[in-house]
Amino acid sequence: MSVHTPQIQASPPLPEPVLRRLRDVFPPGRLYTDPADRLAYGYDNSKRMAMPQAVVLAQSHEDVVAVVAICNEFSVPLVVRGRGTNTTGATVPIHGGVVLSLERMNRILRVMPGDRLLECEAGVLNGDVQAEAAKYGLFWAPDPTSLAYSTVGGNLGCCAGGPRAVKYGTARDNVLGLRAVTGAGDSIKTGCTTTKGVVGYDLTRLLVGSEGTLAIITEATLKLLPRPQQVKTVRACYADVKSAAEAVARVMNQPQTPSALEFMDGDAVRLAEDYQPTGIPLGTGALLLMEVDGSDASVDAALQAVCAAASGPGLIELRTAANAAETEALWACRKALSPSLRKIAPKKVNEDVCVPVTRIPELVEGLAALSRRHGIRIVNFGHAGNGNLHTNLLADPDDPAQMQAVQACLGDVFRLVLALEGTLSGEHGVGIEKRDYVGWEIAEATLGVMRAIKRTLDPRGILNPGKALPGI
Amino acid sequence: MSVHTPQIQASPPLPEPVLRRLRDVFPPGRLYTDPADRLAYGYDNSKRMAMPQAVVLAQSHEDVVAVVAICNEFSVPLVVRGRGTNTTGATVPIHGGVVLSLERMNRILRVMPGDRLLECEAGVLNGDVQAEAAKYGLFWAPDPTSLAYSTVGGNLGCCAGGPRAVKYGTARDNVLGLRAVTGAGDSIKTGCTTTKGVVGYDLTRLLVGSEGTLAIITEATLKLLPRPQQVKTVRACYADVKSAAEAVARVMNQPQTPSALEFMDGDAVRLAEDYQPTGIPLGTGALLLMEVDGSDASVDAALQAVCAAASGPGLIELRTAANAAETEALWACRKALSPSLRKIAPKKVNEDVCVPVTRIPELVEGLAALSRRHGIRIVNFGHAGNGNLHTNLLADPDDPAQMQAVQACLGDVFRLVLALEGTLSGEHGVGIEKRDYVGWEIAEATLGVMRAIKRTLDPRGILNPGKALPGI
Numbered sequence: 001m002s003v004h005t006p007q008i009q010a011s012p013p014l015p016e017p018v019l020r021r022l023r024d025v026f027p028p029g030r031l032y033t034d035p036a037d038r039l040a041y042g043y044d045n046s047k048r049m050a051m052p053q054a055v056v057l058a059q060s061h062e063d064v065v066a067v068v069a070i071c072n073e074f075s076v077p078l079v080v081r082g083r084g085t086n087t088t089g090a091t092v093p094i095h096g097g098v099v100l101s102l103e104r105m106n107r108i109l110r111v112m113p114g115d116r117l118l119e120c121e122a123g124v125l126n127g128d129v130q131a132e133a134a135k136y137g138l139f140w141a142p143d144p145t146s147l148a149y150s151t152v153g154g155n156l157g158c159c160a161g162g163p164r165a166v167k168y169g170t171a172r173d174n175v176l177g178l179r180a181v182t183g184a185g186d187s188i189k190t191g192c193t194t195t196k197g198v199v200g201y202d203l204t205r206l207l208v209g210s211e212g213t214l215a216i217i218t219e220a221t222l223k224l225l226p227r228p229q230q231v232k233t234v235r236a237c238y239a240d241v242k243s244a245a246e247a248v249a250r251v252m253n254q255p256q257t258p259s260a261l262e263f264m265d266g267d268a269v270r271l272a273e274d275y276q277p278t279g280i281p282l283g284t285g286a287l288l289l290m291e292v293d294g295s296d297a298s299v300d301a302a303l304q305a306v307c308a309a310a311s312g313p314g315l316i317e318l319r320t321a322a323n324a325a326e327t328e329a330l331w332a333c334r335k336a337l338s339p340s341l342r343k344i345a346p347k348k349v350n351e352d353v354c355v356p357v358t359r360i361p362e363l364v365e366g367l368a369a370l371s372r373r374h375g376i377r378i379v380n381f382g383h384a385g386n387g388n389l390h391t392n393l394l395a396d397p398d399d400p401a402q403m404q405a406v407q408a409c410l411g412d413v414f415r416l417v418l419a420l421e422g423t424l425s426g427e428h429g430v431g432i433e434k435r436d437y438v439g440w441e442i443a444e445a446t447l448g449v450m451r452a453i454k455r456t457l458d459p460r461g462i463l464n465p466g467k468a469l470p471g472i
Numbered sequence: 473m474s475v476h477t478p479q480i481q482a483s484p485p486l487p488e489p490v491l492r493r494l495r496d497v498f499p500p501g502r503l504y505t506d507p508a509d510r511l512a513y514g515y516d517n518s519k520r521m522a523m524p525q526a527v528v529l530a531q532s533h534e535d536v537v538a539v540v541a542i543c544n545e546f547s548v549p550l551v552v553r554g555r556g557t558n559t560t561g562a563t564v565p566i567h568g569g570v571v572l573s574l575e576r577m578n579r580i581l582r583v584m585p586g587d588r589l590l591e592c593e594a595g596v597l598n599g600d601v602q603a604e605a606a607k608y609g610l611f612w613a614p615d616p617t618s619l620a621y622s623t624v625g626g627n628l629g630c631c632a633g634g635p636r637a638v639k640y641g642t643a644r645d646n647v648l649g650l651r652a653v654t655g656a657g658d659s660i661k662t663g664c665t666t667t668k669g670v671v672g673y674d675l676t677r678l679l680v681g682s683e684g685t686l687a688i689i690t691e692a693t694l695k696l697l698p699r700p701q702q703v704k705t706v707r708a709c710y711a712d713v714k715s716a717a718e719a720v721a722r723v724m725n726q727p728q729t730p731s732a733l734e735f736m737d738g739d740a741v742r743l744a745e746d747y748q749p750t751g752i753p754l755g756t757g758a759l760l761l762m763e764v765d766g767s768d769a770s771v772d773a774a775l776q777a778v779c780a781a782a783s784g785p786g787l788i789e790l791r792t793a794a795n796a797a798e799t800e801a802l803w804a805c806r807k808a809l810s811p812s813l814r815k816i817a818p819k820k821v822n823e824d825v826c827v828p829v830t831r832i833p834e835l836v837e838g839l840a841a842l843s844r845r846h847g848i849r850i851v852n853f854g855h856a857g858n859g860n861l862h863t864n865l866l867a868d869p870d871d872p873a874q875m876q877a878v879q880a881c882l883g884d885v886f887r888l889v890l891a892l893e894g895t896l897s898g899e900h901g902v903g904i905e906k907r908d909y910v911g912w913e914i915a916e917a918t919l920g921v922m923r924a925i926k927r928t929l930d931p932r933g934i935l936n937p938g939k940a941l942p943g944i
Binding site: 112114115116117165172173182186188190192196197198199200201202204205209210227228229253257296300301302304354357358359386387388421423424426429434441443445447448452453454457469 | 584661671770827899917921922940
């Protein structure tokens with residue numbers, strides 16, 4: 001932590017009147033002012049770090065109302081936080097102020113299985129929701145990699161996706177309503193308890209993905225889905241990226257939408273195989289990992305349809321798993337990738353750009369050209385069914401020249417994505433990392449409307465300042 | 473039209489400076505000032521009517537920008553309109569001003585079948601989108617009854633649903649991005665061309681369902697879905713409503729979600745059978761019409777699963793259709809209902825309340841009690857898979873006492889729905905008809921945020937004044 005020490009020392013305490021008001025609401029065990037206690041709330045999975053001036057742990061919606069009122073009164077920044085698994089710096093308190101942790105608002109309030117919904121506080125872990133829903137044969141669609149230790153509030157704040165999104169949508173598509181406190185301090189209830197509803201404006205989805213800059217979500221009504229009886233896995237290895245990308249487009253252009261459609265380029269496959277050989281055939285230039293789900297009676301037909309669509313020019317090998325062990329073997333290469341990347345490039349720049357599915361071949365070819373031009377190794381994998389690629393720029397963080405090349409390359413990556421009618425982020429969000437690029441994608445007039453909404457819901461600008469949008 | 477004549481005569485012409493500016497933009501064939509021409513743009517399917525002071529027909533986004541600028545300059549109300557198929561008065565210009573028809577903005581701009589999306593102008597008919605998408609084996613999910621003659625812009629403005637929503641969602645769930653002009657006159661572009669995207673706030677869904685009160689949608693990027701190879705129909709007749717409602721909950725609590733789950737109560741069945749007998753078994757107190765879709769290989773298994781779930785206490789008869797003629801026969805009773813209702817009650821009050829699926833039995837029992845208490849015949853049918861019932865209050869419009877009883881009964885219906893954690897409208901929207909009830913469902917603090925957003929996007933309040941929210 002030595003590199004962060006200056007920031008810790010530079011963080012002044014909050015003025016005594018603010019602390020006094022916070023103490024009125026939060027007992028000592030739920031108000032941290034000691035730097036050693038605050039430290040853990042200053043970073044997130046972006047590896048960025050800034051010290052909060054105070055940390056409060058809310059136990060109720062009313063606690064949240066209280067801290068919003070105090071921060072408004074004294075114009076103190078307020079950064080809400082689940083478990084800090086985001087990769088964009090969205091929960092790093094770059095302007096100091098108070099970090100509000102919802103980790104203790106972790107109650108599942110009720111499950112209505114016949115209505116396919118679950119109500120919970122925002123601090124509940126996604127994994128705990130899944131476990132509770134599973135008791136009733138249901139699941140919540142968002143399945144980010146961080147599922148076991150990320151919160152529902154964080155998933156909603158960042159509009160989390162995951163492999164299943166290709167069939168079941170992201171957080172935005174799987175929430176019926178919210179309870180929240182706006183930056184102005186208003187307690188609001190959005191949406192409804194039904195799967196259809198058109199009374200009033202859709203504030204639910206305005207808050208989803210807004211990264212805690214408009215309101216603090218305290219409770220959510222989640223839309224659950226019935227768990228499929230069967231899941232089948234198939235791995236398809238191709239001679240080159242173009243063949244694999246064309247297969248993605250074929251798979252997505254037939255009625256049996258897979259429940260996962262993951263992609264790895266040749267470099268990603270080689271990295272993973274170097275780390276731990278998993279029997280990928282020689283000459284594999286790209287692979288697809290696909291899952292198909294359905295009922296006992298329907299899943300085999302769905303699998304056949306997906307296999308047929310995946311077959312075509314450049315296919316080297318198509319393997320389906322007959323049992324759990326074989327499924328694990330097919331996924332082994334994909335699972336070896338993250339540790340292998342961490343090993344060779346602990347400071348990799350991991351983007352999550354997204355293009356229309358049919359533009360994936362151009363994206364991957366364009367990325368290869370940029371890699372050559374900038375002398376930066378780029379490894380691609382991700383959720384190809386949505387056109388959402390995790391583009392990893394690998395460089396040595398201790399080499400300033402390389403890091404400068406990474407920055408230049410990153411700009412060209414984003415230009416390429418936008419030229420292909422894509423978006424800079426499919427699921428990770430903006431936070432600090434991409435804030436200064438948002439204007440490349442969203443025109444000024446539209447940004448102006450977003451900023452006006454920000455001012456409307458958070459007139460003093462206390463909520464998560466410096467995140468999500470440039471110029472707020 | 474005689475009852476409306478006073479309104480026509482009472483409508484003053486727009487001030488000459490406004491007309492002059494409108495003439496600068498719109499040639500005579502696209503600017504109507506003659507009452508005879510304006511008349512057709514003053515009503516919608518709510519049967520309400522108010523004369524616009526002028527009508528303009530836009531042919532481009534730029535035309536819309538121009539008319540918004542003029543209406544802002546002179547503080548003239550501006551009501552956007554597709555084909556006026558809404559049932560809530562949402563497109564009736566109750567405060568006069570300009571009606572902006574998008575009927576000539578009816579171009580499909582492009583189809584990207586491999587990316588499952590279609591871009592079009594807002595004035596395209598839903599049916600034309602379906603026809604174009606079908607060429608590529610795709611469809612757009614929203615399927616309101618008005619599909620053949622309602623526009624995409626109207627469907628989005630009202631967040632249209634339909635029978636398929638139970639499996640595929642409503643307009644909100646099937647749109648990727650919009651082009652629009654805010655009330656302030658800003659041209660904005662929301663969302664993206666990909667199925668995932670988290671850059672900026674979700675303005676797309678803020679506009680969907682806002683009934684033209686925040687911005688005028690000029691173009692849309694629609695999310696398409698692959699057409700199923702097979703659709704199978706099953707009709708289940710039950711002894712009573714409770715048995716049918718319990719069957720709905722069972723059907724929705726298993727993985728094979730039907731692509732339609734329509735309900736008719738006993739009174740609705742009798743009405744339809746009186747109009748045209750279709751062979752419903754004697755003693756039927758409620759029926760369910762269900763469709764199941766899927767691949768050739770999977771659809772029969774899905775049908776079996778739904779039939780098994782539909783079977784239980786109170787089931788009198790379960791019929792599946794083996795061919796197109798049998799499918800038509802099963803739907804005949806449902807299709808006879810609307811003409812029979814029109815015949816006996818041309819001025820029926822048709823609500824579209826929505827409750828969690830498991831509360832349907834309480835809703836239907838409660839409605840029966842209200843019918844007895846107020847002496848008003850109530851006939852229920854609708855999209856039971858979403859808990860969305862079309863509740864028809866039948867009365868003679870020429871009998872003031874009955875119409876007063878209808879109003880009292882309606883209030884009690886809404887109280888019942890809210891007590892069951894439902895919403896006042898599942899898909900029809902608010903318009904004028906339900907505006908004064910919105911405050912029953914949405915608390916004042918939340919309404920306050922909605923009004924603040926309205927003022928932010930439409931500071932002069934020119935867009936569709938008096939609609940959607942009370943107090944705007």
